[in-house]
Amino acid sequence: MPEENEEIKKMEDRIAKLDAQQKQLxxxxxxxxxxxxxxxxxxxxxxxxxxxxxLEKFQGAGASEITAEDSLKA
Structure with a gap:
């Protein structure tokens, strides 16, 4: 019986390690x-x-005065 308990404990420890690895991954x-x-x-x-x-380069000197909507219309 003690051997079985020890084996179960080892398996549970291995499961805990695998869970920790999974969390890290x-x-x-x-x-x-x-x-x-x-x-x-x-x-x-x-x-x-x-x-x-x-786009601003192609719009020229007045580019700062042109709105986005105006750019779509042209």
Missing amino acids: KAKKRALRNRISQQNRKARTKRLIEKGAI
Whole structure:
């Protein structure tokens, strides 16, 4: 009987370790997904700024007076 109890204890310890590993892996996965999202947002922001600068260049000297709605109409 003591051997069975010892074996059960070892199995329970192993389960606890696996649960801890699973928790760590989920945290790493979440961090990686957050990093991907952040990089995608930064890339989009950069694109928008670059395209906006190009649009403003084509609009000429009065670009600061032109609204976004006016840019869509033209």
